[in-house]
Amino acid sequence: MSGGSWGAGGVAALIAFGPFSEPVTVSHYMVVGAVMFVAGIVCMAVKRNALGVLMGIELVLNGANVNFVALSSPYLQANGPGLGLDGQAMALFVILLAAAEAAVALAITLNFYNNHATVDVDRAEDLKG
Amino acid sequence: MTGHSLLGAALPMVAAINWHSLFFLLFASLACGFALAVVFTTNVVRMALHLVLSLAATAGLFFLANAEFIGAMQLMIYVGGTLVLLVFGVMLTAQQPFVSIRTSARDQVLAGVAGAATLAVLLVAVLSVGRWGLPASGEVDAPTATPLGMALLGVRVDAAGGGHSGFLLPFEIVSVHLLVVLVGAAYLARAKRRRTPRPVDVLASADPPLAPRPAVAVPGGVTRGASRSALVGSGDAAGGGA
16 A cells, blocks of 8 residues: 555655756747647648648648747736737638638539549649649 | 645645746646647548647637637637638548548658758757846736737737738738638539549549449430549539530
């Protein structure tokens, strides 16, 4: 029993004094944004399905949004909110533009599918010289 | 007795947990993990599911950063609107050969190297700014929905925005932009009348091998190719050969 109690105490100590007690800063959010951005870039480059490319674009825009919100937050920075409300307004506009872009891109994809019977972007070579 | 000592040892530990950090780590790992899952999944339907989960976890990150209005908009517009649109696109085009299109191994390795290099550069750049690594000192309690709504209508009531104008002009531009985009999307996606059969119809009608295309004689002498596509109603695929 004492071994079990030691183990549980160790886990609790790890939780309390490990990364869980460290305050969150802008850098943490920036790392998340960077990972999402790079995931989106790789997704755009690798996927051959046109909808996969669209999903990569959404990931990139979302990574940028994470950075905007982090820089505008008063909870994360030592000397007050960096961007303040400007960052949040920018994030809102990015979300709206992403929705508009997704609508148009989806319409183009469906049109392409209608005309070429495929969604493989490597087959879109009508304009190739 | 062991239970008591265990509880006594655990309680201060639990009290020492920074719940903000705990939930940040939870949502951050969810967002990053599902974003990477989008990249590494080949099935496009599963990619859409992973994207939904990643964006929803990002909304949690927004809530943790005092941006509750942005978080709610992320859930409503992104997860509720944009991704429903994407899922519709996936479902409309998810014919068997397109559900998982393979990329060549060479392209995958190239993209992986380029992505790793980009990530390394970004991480070095992010972690080299010392000011971003310092945690906030004082307690802040500032709801942002009202100031943000006022700012969108052109009135800045927050302290940091003193002397700046609001976002009335960008707000109007975005509104008109959305209207134009919706009209344009409806125009692009509408079913057109066409003179030659679409490749989709040719593929669909060539399904039984070497069978002649089923044709329906319409009074008036117009022959109409039978369309098996769900995208376009049969009335729009007029004119197989007039």
